[in-house]
Amino acid sequence: MSLISARDLTKYYGDVHALDGLTLDVEPGIIGFVGANGSGKSTFLRTLLGLLRPTSGTASVLGFDVQTQAMEVRKLVGYMPEHDCLPLDVSGTEFVAHMGQMSGLPFIAARERAAEMLRHVGLHEERYRLIGTYSTGMKQRIKLAQALVHDPKLLLLDEPTNGLDPEGRDEMLELVQRTGRSFGIALLLTSHLLGEIERVCDELIAIDAGKLQYSGSVSAFTNRTEQLILETDDDVPELAARLRALGLEVTGAGLHLRVGVRDDGTYDMVRDVAADLGAPLTRMELSRHKLEELFTNQV
Amino acid sequence: MSSAIYDLGYQRYTGVRHGRAYSIRTLWWFSVRAAFGSGRGEQARRMPILVTALTFLPALVQIGVASASGALNFISYSNYLEFSALAIALFVAAQAPELIVNDKQNGTLSLYLSRPISAGDYALAKLAALTTATTVLTLGPMLVLFTARVFLPVSPWVAFKDEWTKLFPILGGSLLVSLFFGSVALALSSFAIKRAFATASVIAFFLLTPAMYGVAQSVTAGAVRRWSVLLNPVLVVSGYSKWLFEIEASHRSAVGRADLPGQAYLWAVLGVCAISTFVLLSRYRKNEA
Numbered sequence: 001m002s003l004i005s006a007r008d009l010t011k012y013y014g015d016v017h018a019l020d021g022l023t024l025d026v027e028p029g030i031i032g033f034v035g036a037n038g039s040g041k042s043t044f045l046r047t048l049l050g051l052l053r054p055t056s057g058t059a060s061v062l063g064f065d066v067q068t069q070a071m072e073v074r075k076l077v078g079y080m081p082e083h084d085c086l087p088l089d090v091s092g093t094e095f096v097a098h099m100g101q102m103s104g105l106p107f108i109a110a111r112e113r114a115a116e117m118l119r120h121v122g123l124h125e126e127r128y129r130l131i132g133t134y135s136t137g138m139k140q141r142i143k144l145a146q147a148l149v150h151d152p153k154l155l156l157l158d159e160p161t162n163g164l165d166p167e168g169r170d171e172m173l174e175l176v177q178r179t180g181r182s183f184g185i186a187l188l189l190t191s192h193l194l195g196e197i198e199r200v201c202d203e204l205i206a207i208d209a210g211k212l213q214y215s216g217s218v219s220a221f222t223n224r225t226e227q228l229i230l231e232t233d234d235d236v237p238e239l240a241a242r243l244r245a246l247g248l249e250v251t252g253a254g255l256h257l258r259v260g261v262r263d264d265g266t267y268d269m270v271r272d273v274a275a276d277l278g279a280p281l282t283r284m285e286l287s288r289h290k291l292e293e294l295f296t297n298q299v
Numbered sequence: 300m301s302s303a304i305y306d307l308g309y310q311r312y313t314g315v316r317h318g319r320a321y322s323i324r325t326l327w328w329f330s331v332r333a334a335f336g337s338g339r340g341e342q343a344r345r346m347p348i349l350v351t352a353l354t355f356l357p358a359l360v361q362i363g364v365a366s367a368s369g370a371l372n373f374i375s376y377s378n379y380l381e382f383s384a385l386a387i388a389l390f391v392a393a394q395a396p397e398l399i400v401n402d403k404q405n406g407t408l409s410l411y412l413s414r415p416i417s418a419g420d421y422a423l424a425k426l427a428a429l430t431t432a433t434t435v436l437t438l439g440p441m442l443v444l445f446t447a448r449v450f451l452p453v454s455p456w457v458a459f460k461d462e463w464t465k466l467f468p469i470l471g472g473s474l475l476v477s478l479f480f481g482s483v484a485l486a487l488s489s490f491a492i493k494r495a496f497a498t499a500s501v502i503a504f505f506l507l508t509p510a511m512y513g514v515a516q517s518v519t520a521g522a523v524r525r526w527s528v529l530l531n532p533v534l535v536v537s538g539y540s541k542w543l544f545e546i547e548a549s550h551r552s553a554v555g556r557a558d559l560p561g562q563a564y565l566w567a568v569l570g571v572c573a574i575s576t577f578v579l580l581s582r583y584r585k586n587e588a
Contacts, residue, residue: 071319075415079410083406085407087405130340151312
């Protein structure tokens with residue numbers, strides 16, 4: 001049984017196609033859902049929870065249809081929204097316990113789980129303070145605590161590192177990874193930062209303007225997009241031709257070339273060819289992953 | 300303050316998980332407490348406490364006067380709901396936004412709807428909560444009066460035997476009047492995105508409707524003029540409570556002059572409750588899958 005599956009899932013807001021014929025199947029694991037801001041990631045999550053009604057198409061979570069069996073889905077899923085969603089005049093522990101009860105936990109169990117989750121996310125000391133007094137980072141962690149309080153089978157995390165400082169980002173990503181690996185909870189996290197997804201996830205779904213761009217393993221994806229930037233002082237036309245002859249993908253022309261990195265041996269190959277041709281190489285650098293590349297380089 | 304995120308061994312939860320009814324009840328109780336500012340710091344408690352005191356005050360004054368002068372007929376149930384109408388209106392104008400606009404403003408509504416309850420459940424739980432909270436303000440003072448009417452006379456047991464049937468209209472009346480004010484305030488607040496606007500719109504409603512009644516009184520005549528009494532919520536409550544306690548309205552009062560059948564007020568109250576509830580539910584059900 002797929003963890004999440006969608007068939008032709010479409011959501012229009014007037015002329016805007018937030019989701020456009022999305023079809024995918026996701027197996028349990030740690031899944032990264034990546035796309036630029038406004039590409040449809042949040043819309044997809046909200047549709048899975050039954051918070052939005054799709055214009056057409058179907059989707060299911062853990063075997064339950066998101067439209068007709070929304071209650072069953074919500075019992076098994078924890079949601080950490082991207083946007084602000086916390087009341088400011090309630091204490092951390094009271095809020096998380098309340099959310100636990102809202103998910104069906106009896107009063108005492110809810111309070112115990114809340115305390116555990118708050119310890120888990122490092123807010124044990126601050127748990128009696130009003131949420132309004134928390135920093136952005138602390139608020140992000142409360143959001144995670146309330147998503148975990150009822151021990152869900154699937155966690156939906158929408159931009160979990162939003163607003164965190166670099167240290168906080170690292171910790172959050174580590175926690176996310178641990179939650180997925182050791183706790184047996186499947187995770188779907190969205191991000192507009194490919195680097196985060198690469199670090200933490202096994203599977204990757206890439207979406208742009210509501211359309212599916214890629215669905216598969218992270219490693220296969222990153223191998224395909226790793227590129228070497230070559231810059232020369234003079235135009236050396238044979239350089240591109242020789243590299244292509246060796247089976248490497250080469251794009252660009254003139255003084256700027258990009259070479260697809262196939263494996264570790266690629267670097268040596270490029271160096272050798274350049275040396276052989278006497279090409280005045282001024283720059284040989286691994287390109288930094290940019291999300292736009294995903295969609296412009298015909299991934 | 301430690302900022303590290305610890306892993307102290309995550310534990311699965313294998314205990315009982317209750318169903319939808321439990322979640323709705325949880326939200327109801329949480330909201331009733333919120334209506335009285337409980338667990339939310341000083342600021343939130345001030346207004347509810349003030350209003351509660353205002354609604355109980357006349358009852359306590361009446362008892363004081365009655366026990367001092369021995370004139371027990373001073374204590375009247377049917378007038379009470381009218382007297383407290385202003386305080387009740389203020390209470391719901393402040394607390395209806397507290398209950399539903401806060402959740403919209405700070406985004407908590409999304410979290411609630413990610414729990415196993417529907418948007419309709421959420422709205423009904425909030426309506427039940429505000430009605431419950433308001434009932435404390437309508438029922439409480441009347442129970443105080445009832446207790447006084449039973450225990451002040453020389454023979455409480457005789458007094459009780461005479462009075463106990465009044466408990467039905469007391470309970471029914473206070474519940475329905477609470478639902479009346481609560482549902483109107485929530486329906487109006489469901490259109491607001493900011494608390495201040497919601498409060499303003501509820502207050503505006505309770506100011507405009509009597510004004511419309513006043514205008515109707517001057518420009519219309521005959522049956523229309525008489526039935527225009529239903530435009531004024533306070534008069535509707537007044538007419539309803541007189542019908543409930545089977546009391547004739549004085550011919551000088553607005554209700555007396557209108558001379559409508561008592562049930563007209565009952566249907567007016569029920570009608571407003573039904574319409575407001577419908578509006579509230581449709582505002583929340585819009586996006587539901």
